[in-house]
Amino acid sequence: MSSSSTQEDPILTAATEFSDKGSYAPPLSRSLAGSQVDTPPGGGWPSLKAVEKFIWQAHLPIKGHASLMKMNKPDGFVCPSCAWPNGDKPKGANFCENGAKALAWEATHARVSDQLFADNTLSDLREWTDHHLELEGRLTHPLRYNAASDRYEVVSWESAYAEIGARLKGYDDPNEVEFYTSGRTSNEAAFLFSLLGRMYGTNNFPDCSNMCHETTSRALPESIGIGKATVNLEDFKQADAIFIFGQNSGTNSPRMLGDLHEARGRDAEVVTFNPLRERALVSFADPQSPKDMMSGKGVDISTQYHQVRIGGDMAAIQAMCKYVIEADDALQVRDPHAQHYLDHDFIAQHTHGFEAFADHCRSLDWDTLVETSGLSRQSLEQAGRTYLEAERVICCWGMGITQHARGGDTIQQIVNLLLLRGNIGKPGAGPCPVRGHSNVQGDRTVGIENLPKDEMLDAFDRVFDIQCPRAPGHDVSECCEAILRGEVRAFIGMGGNFFRAIPDQKRVVDKVCELDMTVHIATKLNRSHLHPGKQGWVLPTLGHSERDLQAGADGKGAEQTTSVEDGMCNVAPSRGVMAPADPSMHSEIAITCQLAKAALPAHPTLDWDWLQADYARIRERIEAVFPQIFPDYNARLAQGGFHIRIAPRERIWHTETQRANFLFPEGLGTDEAELDKVTHQTLDLDSTFLLITMRGHDQFNTTIYSYDDRYRDVYGTRMAVMISPQDLKTLGLSEGQRVTLHTVSDDGIERSVPGFRLKAYDIPSGCLAAYYPETNDLIPLGHRDARSNTPASKSVPVRIELMSSEEINASEGVLASA
Numbered sequence: 073m074s075s076s077s078t079q080e081d082p083i084l085t086a087a088t089e090f091s092d093k094g095s096y097a098p099p100l101s102r103s104l105a106g107s108q109v110d111t112p113p114g115g116g117w118p119s120l121k122a123v124e125k126f127i128w129q130a131h132l133p134i135k136g137h138a139s140l141m142k143m144n145k146p147d148g149f150v151c152p153s154c155a156w157p158n159g160d161k162p163k164g165a166n167f168c169e170n171g172a173k174a175l176a177w178e179a180t181h182a183r184v185s186d187q188l189f190a191d192n193t194l195s196d197l198r199e200w201t202d203h204h205l206e207l208e209g210r211l212t213h214p215l216r217y218n219a220a221s222d223r224y225e226v227v228s229w230e231s232a233y234a235e236i237g238a239r240l241k242g243y244d245d246p247n248e249v250e251f252y253t254s255g256r257t258s259n260e261a262a263f264l265f266s267l268l269g270r271m272y273g274t275n276n277f278p279d280c281s282n283m284c285h286e287t288t289s290r291a292l293p294e295s296i297g298i299g300k301a302t303v304n305l306e307d308f309k310q311a312d313a314i315f316i317f318g319q320n321s322g323t324n325s326p327r328m329l330g331d332l333h334e335a336r337g338r339d340a341e342v343v344t345f346n347p348l349r350e351r352a353l354v355s356f357a358d359p360q361s362p363k364d365m366m367s368g369k370g371v372d373i374s375t376q377y378h379q380v381r382i383g384g385d386m387a388a389i390q391a392m393c394k395y396v397i398e399a400d401d402a403l404q405v406r407d408p409h410a411q412h413y414l415d416h417d418f419i420a421q422h423t424h425g426f427e428a429f430a431d432h433c434r435s436l437d438w439d440t441l442v443e444t445s446g447l448s449r450q451s452l453e454q455a456g457r458t459y460l461e462a463e464r465v466i467c468c469w470g471m472g473i474t475q476h477a478r479g480g481d482t483i484q485q486i487v488n489l490l491l492l493r494g495n496i497g498k499p500g501a502g503p504c505p506v507r508g509h510s511n512v513q514g515d516r517t518v519g520i521e522n523l524p525k526d527e528m529l530d531a532f533d534r535v536f537d538i539q540c541p542r543a544p545g546h547d548v549s550e551c552c553e554a555i556l557r558g559e560v561r562a563f564i565g566m567g568g569n570f571f572r573a574i575p576d577q578k579r580v581v582d583k584v585c586e587l588d589m590t591v592h593i594a595t596k597l598n599r600s601h602l603h604p605g606k607q608g609w610v611l612p613t614l615g616h617s618e619r620d621l622q623a624g625a626d627g628k629g630a631e632q633t634t635s636v637e638d639g640m641c642n643v644a645p646s647r648g649v650m651a652p653a654d655p656s657m658h659s660e661i662a663i664t665c666q667l668a669k670a671a672l673p674a675h676p677t678l679d680w681d682w683l684q685a686d687y688a689r690i691r692e693r694i695e696a697v698f699p700q701i702f703p704d705y706n707a708r709l710a711q712g713g714f715h716i717r718i719a720p721r722e723r724i725w726h727t728e729t730q731r732a733n734f735l736f737p738e739g740l741g742t743d744e745a746e747l748d749k750v751t752h753q754t755l756d757l758d759s760t761f762l763l764i765t766m767r768g769h770d771q772f773n774t775t776i777y778s779y780d781d782r783y784r785d786v787y788g789t790r791m792a793v794m795i796s797p798q799d800l801k802t803l804g805l806s807e808g809q810r811v812t813l814h815t816v817s818d819d820g821i822e823r824s825v826p827g828f829r830l831k832a833y834d835i836p837s838g839c840l841a842a843y844y845p846e847t848n849d850l851i852p853l854g855h856r857d858a859r860s861n862t863p864a865s866k867s868v869p870v871r872i873e874l875m876s877s878e879e880i881n882a883s884e885g886v887l888a889s890a
């Protein structure tokens with residue numbers, strides 16, 4: 073933009089005043105300036121204290137610290153927690169607080185003993201909390217369910233494989249079997265697991281991504297041709313502005329805060345949209361910064377913090393688009409020769425559908441945008457000005473976007489915002505979905521896909537001389553529906569805690585006992601294992617941090633390397649450094665190969681033992697199936713890893729139009745049905761609230777490290793529901809009172825969870841927040857994104873009911889254990 077344009081145009085004049093760095097405080101109503109000034113920053117000394125606490129509790133004072141120094145290093149193992157990238161030159165200590173918790177939880181000296189099952193039936197153990205189940209430690213021997221005694225019993229590996237294989241051979245319809253994968257699974261294990269399922273005859277591959285970022289994987293390709301981030305960490309070093317939508321970095325991807333910290337250090341803008349005021353996104357003290365640790369103050373992360381109403385993100389994003397488009401319109405009227413605010417050259421050469429989208433935005437009503445987003449027009453225009461002024465913009469989002477009924481539409485509006493100023497395919501700019509689990513993205517890349525394309529299946533057929541099934545398979549929601557209909561005979565879970573993580577948990581779990589067989593491959597005992605089918609097995613497996621010794625290429629034994637793909641498409645090697653929890657344990661790859669041998673007919677050219685012996689052989693097969701993605705896989709992995717080529721970085725668009733598409737729904741594209749319940753009501757105890765289900769800080773997915781969440785000042789319990797102080801006052805309620813939450817739905821099914829304690833929190837009126845998986849019974853299975861079937865767990869309509877003293881007394885045991 074020319075300096076003359078800035079002087080003449082009133083919009084840009086106002087923008088300059090608003091964005092004078094270091095001098096502007098956002099509006100007090102829903103802004104950074106409205107936070108509690110005495111609240112300490114995220115990170116800092118409390119973070120280091122938490123690391124030490126968990127390392128010592130796991131009795132790993134020496135081994136734990138040594139192993140942490142190998143985490144996220146080329147000669148070590150990839151963190152089993154989040155999928156944030158490591159960078160080209162990882163720091164000396166390249167881990168975060170939650171990564172250290174994950175290591176301590178995995179490397180614990182505690183072991184699940186035979187005595188546990190001698191003393192407790194599975195019915196007894198179901199009364200235990202998730203936290204206490206996993207405190208029992210690592211699983212070390214295969215377990216088989218004895219229905220007569222309602223207990224697990226130790227069996228040999230040989231018996232487990234033979235019995236599972238025999239049952240799989242006995243099913244007439246392969247589509248009655250579900251093959252579930254967790255994001256902890258390596259590329260090599262996921263590839264073989266998908267091969268096993270397809271050779272068995274099904275594309276039933278429900279995956280943990282179906283519950284989190286599947287919305288991204290389905291909606292983003294319609295816009296730009298790929299369902300992945302187009303940015304890398306180098307782009308974060310060049311961005312002028314970083315917009316964060318519905319993503320809580322402090323708890324879900326703490327290493328991201330280091331890059332945001334660096335961005336703020338060079339005066340980049342960080343604009344956050346989140347209903348909850350999250351401490352680490354307000355300010356953060358980097359434990360690796362001597363200045364931060366000495367001062368204890370850290371830096372302000374968000375230059376703007378917009379507490380959007382639950383479900384109102386779409387309206388906020390389209391308001392920004394409207395602002396930018398109309399600013400460009402006004403400038404063209406004032407000075408047709410001035411440099412435009414929109415990148416019209418990029419739009420003309422690389423996009424499709426701009427005029428229709430621009431007309432749509434021009435037609436939107438500001439009052440409606442304000443009401444729907446829950447933000448003032450001043451705040452929306454402020455965010456629009458910041459976007460307009462920045463030359464290079466990255467937009468990040470998390471499950472606060474994907475887990476909505478219109479999550480896919482919202483993602484496409486984020487892309488539209490980026491396209492307006494050519495912010496894809498240039499340094500320092502692009503879309504950045506922030507993935508959760510360490511290899512949730514890699515699993516999909518190597519074949520875990522319930523809706524596979526013929527091109528991929530043809531490649532599997534060619535490489536392995538097989539005939540893959542072509543019929544679509546089940547995702548997580550469809551798997552649950554099939555279980556409810558009685559159409560599933562067997563469930564095989566590669567990691568995870570499926571029956572605890574799903575929506576409508578109780579309804580589905582009540583039907584699991586009718587399955588013929590369940591098989592869980594896991595490192596620790598979890599609640600899913602306590603709900604076996606008529607026959608059930610739990611097979612213990614190695615953790616990321618443990619050495620994996622196989623026969624090797626020469627048959628003399630060799631430690632193996634696996635690989636994972638992070639959230640920015642970098643493929644990195646991972647090699648465990650710790651001794652296995654037990655010498656007899658098998659790796660995920662070994663378990664998959666041995667199950668395949670037991671369940672499938674002999675194949676003339678496919679030798680599962682040969683693949684298991686040397687994981688480099690598996691990577692050769694991955695390269696053969698996906699030559700464009702993994703050229704020279706082994707050689708490049710040996711050099712420390714590589715970045716997968718992402719076409720939109722080069723402004724190549726593999727869409728039907730061969731361009732990036734401006735896509736938008738009718739209306740605002742918001743969660744209208746949910747928002748209507750909260751925007752036009754007089755608040756009382758019969759009112760409908762929108763509930764966010766979320767992680768606590770001492771939590772990773774369904775793994776509960778403790779009952780504390782220091783970033784939200786919740787201690788000793790997970791049964792807390794956060795509500796605005798104004799709503800508490802309006803309803804005549806007080807902090808600490810116990811309530812039951814009831815789902816508001818029209819399917820005729822009663823869903824409720826009692827025992828939550830009210831907690832005043834900085835959250836918009838009409839909105840609530842509580843922890844998952846405790847809230848999963850409130851989420852209807854049919855309440856999900858239309859494209860991806862991702863559960864809409866971030867906008868669940870509920871109402872509050874105050875518990876009576878009798879109800880409290882009746883549920884005292886449950887409340888105490890929770």
